[in-house]
Amino acid sequence: MAERILMKGNEAIAEAAIQAGCRHYFGYPITPQTEIAAYMAKKMPKIGGVFLQAESEIASINMVYGAAAAGMRVMTSSSSPGISLKGEGLSYIAGSDVPAFVVNVQRGGPGLGGIQPSQSDYFQSTKGGGHGDYRMIVLAPASVQEMASLTVKGFNLADKYSMLSMILADGTIGQMMEPISFEDVAVEHYPKPWALTGTEGKRKHNIVNSLYLNPEVLEQKNFERYEKYKAVEASEVLYETYMMDDAEIGVAAFGIAARVAKNAVAAARAEGIKAGLIRPITLWPFPKQVLKDAAEQVKAFVSVELNMGQMIEDIRLATECRRPVTLCNRAGGMIPSPEQVLQSIHAAVKGGN
Amino acid sequence: MKTTQILIAGFGGQGILFAGKFLAYKGLLEDLQVSWLPSYGPEMRGGTANCSVILSDDPVGSPIITRPDVLIVMNLPSLQKYVDAVVPGGQIYVDSTLIDEKVRRADVTAYYIPATQMAKDAGVGTLANMIMMGHVLKNNPELSFEGTEVTVQKMVSAKKPELVGLNMKALEAGRDYAG
């Protein structure tokens, strides 16, 4: 068994990326994820990789676009305001169907917001962010170990489907240390015949492009892309359930909120309340079926979020509003306490808010 | 099943995060589940710093501590801020060189260690934090003092081996302090 070492969540992402074969990192400093850049700056030159601090988030995502088009495993990382700036590049990468891996260690917003942990970029990451019809695979780690394992998964999925994948973490998981081991790193390789390598005179030129002036062709491109997304939805959904077997109150939460919610569910169980937890690990594709099935069984859902209520909309859609869903939240960099979540569970038992 | 929630607080520059790291590494070597969560951002730069460490036999749920079992404070504002959060039956460690106030709660055990003065006297001026840790280990047998040196070796840079001895000196001074 690999040795357990203590690592910050941000560092775990960086190390896992390297182990996953990423040798190209382009970024721009922003709290609370700068440890990723610092780690890359230290390691990459020693292993023949490239760390480059770009002049802006905009430049860094477009460097990622170039590197991805060149066929490389490449990543960038940022925090909320920086991800907004990367929105343009994300859209181009999506429209060109090249794979890239992006990390968002969220902080409170909107605007410059704050630097404390938040989950208020759920909409941005799962519904868009950049312009146009596109999706990203959005992975929500809830531990330092998952920061690493989902990073490897993120690279693999991006290459498998030739699309964007994103880690949607938050300042807490980025900054905290937990024991971690790197024994399960399984790097998958996929051919990239479309990559810009130079023709060497042996083939017709490859073009990486998102421009289609003929609307019929562009429509077809969108249709094809959404076929791919359907395949992702069919086979890449990830979630964890905790004490859901006989649950009457279904708590749903991801990332750090799920850690808090788990404590609350345990506390509720200790009081004899049949509470359980559904933790989406992929926010897109969203684990609709498990929520839909849970709606047959529970009396009510509680969505625990570090925002003004974003995932709650997907819960209502997935459950077709068959059960009441209440929100238990803090915003702006605040985190709900287990006691607050427990109170929301009590309220749900009583059928109120 | 046992879970110990430890909150360490003081000024930035007192080695609050390092002390927390020490406990986390110690727990790791004891095969416990651990989490270490720092305060981060501008408040670290010259302001207050705090650090939450959870040691548990089971996987750690929330890494955020609202009700610490053990509170270690190295300045007055931190004592005032967190004293009421400590669970009944908990422990509070006070650096009595820097904090004149006493803990006004009867349902917790308070330990007063003049750590900053002791560090000066022992010639380990910046290691009051580790003197505090030595006293914490002494009163929490499940953490035990055994293996402390290995823990310290894990933490300090290989380029500065002399730091192992200095940290050990501070930890031992804290352990041996009779109060």
Next chain:
Amino acid sequence: MAIVFEKPKALTDAVLHYCPGCPHGIIHRLVAEAIDTLGIEGRAIGVAPVGCAVMAYDYFTCDMIEAAHGRAPATATGIKRCRPDNIVFTYQGDGDLASIGMAETVHAAARNENITVIFVNNAIYGMTGGQMAPTSLPGQVTQTSPYGRDVNHCGWPIRVCELLATLEGPEYVARVAVNNVKNVKSAGKAILKAFQNQVDKKGFSLIEVVSACPTNWGMTPQQALKWVESDMLPYYPLGVYKDRSAAKEAESK
């Protein structure tokens, strides 16, 4: 029959979409000739801009990518850092390079990124139908400066070569024009040198090509070429603004 004139191998057979009298065709050809001369077609990777040359990816036979508006130097950086042995070039207009992409331009130059930048300056936004560019001349009438560019209101046109020449970073910065045969020949030489520099791993080379836009200037092609001579070149003097290797050589003599 002897063949006396041919299309460069580095150009595809696609019919160019440019307006009648537009010098983009000439400039494409000069780029393609440089690629042919150096025999680098098989390892060249081109970055197309947003602007009139947006579909340049269809015209060059090498691998191509279409960048976001202004970001070509960043995208080229990403490619070059991954594939340092490939020859990476961008082909950008004035709005793309000197307005929205100024940061990317300046920083790629400052890093001495080993890429070749072809910068076509025709003092107007062509693709969107003739709006004021960062290089539009004082008094120049465009769709968004209908009373002539008022420098008190919207500032002065930017001289990119002069600006970049102040940086330590770039290897080679030169301004050429394509308004007559002599200038076209010099432009070809400068573009060739800009690619040769990259092959020699010397670093960032930028060739500003003063060009014309008869359509949006509202002129005939002949009038437009005359206007380049009479109005543009006095504001944008031709010449080499930075040549580090040449300067070093001169110093060592």
